Amino acid sequence: MKAWRQPVIAGIGETEYSYASGRSELQLAAEASLAALRDSGLPVAKADGLVTYTLDSNDELELQRCLGMPFLRWSGRAPFGGVGCTASVQIAAAAVAAGYAEAVIVYRALNGRSGRRYGTPEASKSVGSGGQLHYAMGLDTGAKSYAAETQGYLRRHGVTSEDLGRYVVAARALAATNPRAIYHGKPLSLDEHQASRWIVEPWLRRYDCCLENDGGAALLVTSLDTARTLGKPAIAILGAAQAHGIGRRIAYDVYRSAEEIAAEKSALVSDLKQQAGMSPSEADVALLYDAFSPSVFIALEDFGICESGAAKHFIAAGETGLSGCMPVNPNGGLIGESYMHGINNVNEAVRQLRGQAANQVSGAETALVTGGGALMLGRI
Numbered sequence: 001m002k003a004w005r006q007p008v009i010a011g012i013g014e015t016e017y018s019y020a021s022g023r024s025e026l027q028l029a030a031e032a033s034l035a036a037l038r039d040s041g042l043p044v045a046k047a048d049g050l051v052t053y054t055l056d057s058n059d060e061l062e063l064q065r066c067l068g069m070p071f072l073r074w075s076g077r078a079p080f081g082g083v084g085c086t087a088s089v090q091i092a093a094a095a096v097a098a099g100y101a102e103a104v105i106v107y108r109a110l111n112g113r114s115g116r117r118y119g120t121p122e123a124s125k126s127v128g129s130g131g132q133l134h135y136a137m138g139l140d141t142g143a144k145s146y147a148a149e150t151q152g153y154l155r156r157h158g159v160t161s162e163d164l165g166r167y168v169v170a171a172r173a174l175a176a177t178n179p180r181a182i183y184h185g186k187p188l189s190l191d192e193h194q195a196s197r198w199i200v201e202p203w204l205r206r207y208d209c210c211l212e213n214d215g216g217a218a219l220l221v222t223s224l225d226t227a228r229t230l231g232k233p234a235i236a237i238l239g240a241a242q243a244h245g246i247g248r249r250i251a252y253d254v255y256r257s258a259e260e261i262a263a264e265k266s267a268l269v270s271d272l273k274q275q276a277g278m279s280p281s282e283a284d285v286a287l288l289y290d291a292f293s294p295s296v297f298i299a300l301e302d303f304g305i306c307e308s309g310a311a312k313h314f315i316a317a318g319e320t321g322l323s324g325c326m327p328v329n330p331n332g333g334l335i336g337e338s339y340m341h342g343i344n345n346v347n348e349a350v351r352q353l354r355g356q357a358a359n360q361v362s363g364a365e366t367a368l369v370t371g372g373g374a375l376m377l378g379r380i
Contacts, residue, residue: 032215053078053088119212171329208293300314
């Protein structure tokens with residue numbers, strides 16, 4: 001086995017985000033992957049790994065042929081969808097660090113609006129054994145399951161619909177100035193948020209839920225030595241962690257105790273801190289998985305960015321804005337930019353650290369990205 005090598009993200013790529021792509025999910029995956037290769041400057045012949053999610057419809061060997069990769073030396077899949085956005089990067093980084101692959105493309109493509117809509121009961125049937133249990137119990141959409149999971153937190157800390165709406169309004173304001181975003185040019189007022197229909201009363205309104213859209217997103221993980229030969233800015237993967245307790249369901253923690261969940265989250269943060277040599281709360285910008293608005297409140301507290309129960313005040317005070325003490329989702333997140341099961345948030349973190357973002361956080365040198373696990377990224 002080769003000596004350990006520093007894994008970096010050397011390229012990112014995306015298709016346009018839309019409600020009707022007009023092409024197959026395989027074509028979207030290929031377009032995004034080629035865009036990531038072009039961004040890195042690496043010839044397609046040098047790419048030798050592919051990683052995606054278990055929910056992605058695109059077979060690795062089919063994508064290999066579409067891209068023209070001569071050999072596929074490494075492949076892998078992270079569990080489910082959004083919970084795999086950081087785990088997929090971890091799988092790619094591990095292969096590169098160990099020398100099993102030279103350059104690994106992480107991709108996600110879906111027709112999540114014009115094809116199978118992820119917010120529907122039908123989509124929930126495909127989420128493994130955990131999803132089948134949820135479905136049988138009447139939790140037949142992601143919104144229902146997530147509302148059931150988070151209601152304890154929301155009740156305990158007195159979080160209201162208006163509190164959730166303040167995060168959504170902030171996310172939409174950032175999306176409105178991001179040309180890649182579905183909601184580009186479409187800010188939202190708190191009154192409009194409050195007037196939107198209930199999806200799961202009394203917790204989730206329409207605008208508390210992420211987008212359903214079509215598109216593809218990809219990134220290229222390689223070694224620092226290889227990236228330096230390309231002459232393009234590379235972003236170091238400082239840490240990548242997962243922590244799934246034995247009682248965990250594949251997507252939602254509806255059935256576990258608060259103590260079990262807290263232990264799992266503590267292990268995740270501890271692993272990430274040990275790897276990165278810094279606390280997640282010390283990052284300059286945070287890309288927090290926001291499939292539903294309550295997740296941002298919980299993540300702010302889980303990762304030590306604010307005290308327990310203080311997220312609603314932290315957000316209301318503007319601390320998650322571009323000039324706040326922890327800017328959150330400057331791209332608009334999954335609520336405002338695009339729902340690509342989190343890969344678009346990883347790409348936004350890379351843009352921020354390159355200094356190339358539409359809504360640039362001044363002086364950003366480190367970034368926290370969360371999903372089912374978490375990443376710490378740093379400027380080289």
